[in-house]
Amino acid sequence: MSIRLDGELVATTMRTPGDDFELAVGFCVTEGVLHDAPVRTVRYCGQGSAAAAEYNDVTVETGGRAPTPTPRLGPASSSCGVCGTVAIDELRERLRPLDVEPFDVDMLAGMADRIDGQALFSTTGAVHAAVAFDRSGEPLLLREDIGRHNAVDKVVGRLHLDGRLPAGDLGLWVSGRASFEMAQKAWAAGFACLVAVSGPSALAVDTARVAGLQLAGFARGDRINVYTGD
Structure with a gap:
């Protein structure tokens, strides 16, 4: 499934069909491409002759408030994504340390x-x-x-x-x-x-x-x- 942000390709992932809108939004959140922009709507946007193609392309719409994403080169694997492509130091730049209590x-x-x-x-x-x-x-x-x-x-x-x-x-x-x-x-x-x-x-x-x-x-x-x- 192709995941887009305001129509721009972010990534393609191998997935089990179902909950596609949640998958697209969650990917944009966890990969940091939303940059706190509000999600206005999520919709299928695929085109093509095959009926199934319509449901293999999802765009998360922010009304242009999110920065234009840089697409990943190649599909995200269904086993573990693209583990290790983002260094811990890079995560530190966009994520604050958590201020939470541990669980029992x-x-x-x-x-x-x-x-x-x-x-x-x-x-x-x-x-x-x-x-x-x-x-x-x-x-x-x-x-x-x-x-x-x-x-x-x-x-x-x-x-x-x-x-x-x-x-x-x-x-x-x-x-x-x-x-x-x-x-x-x-x-x-x-x-x-x-x-x-x-x-x-x-x-x-x-x-x-x-x-x-x-x-x-x-x-x-x-x-x-x-x-x-x-």
Whole structure:
């Protein structure tokens, strides 16, 4: 799917169809291309002879208030996006350290048991999920996608459209590992913590430490490893 900002191409990503507007908005938020410009509308804008082409092109409209984006060269992978293309020093230039309270570690250890509603995973066993949850551990919003980064962007996009960003009162749970890009996106959305089923990369730990983001991994059953913000 091609993602545009005011009609200008930002990126192309391999995604699971569904929640496309949330995906486009979330990508623009986490990649920093909105620059705080308000989202006025989101719409399909594809053209072509194939009926499906119409739904593979989405533009986020700000009425020209967002700067003209620089498009990515090449598609974003469905596995982990373009991990590592944005250095931590560059993130420091556009993102402030988080001023949030860490979550209770004992509560985080049981998050996996609270996650329900992964319909696509139950059917295919081959998609990832991202979940926003509150400080009591209650899951509030779940999205699925073949790509972990897309699932996160769908959650972030929904929260942005609902006026709930920055998400300093929420945590983000992700299936799979916590990559650099997962930490980057959690930081950009203002989440207080990032919890992954598998382990984090070293760059994700470094990013979380700079961001002031609580980072936990191997959250399975009653076990959890906390890497930052404990």
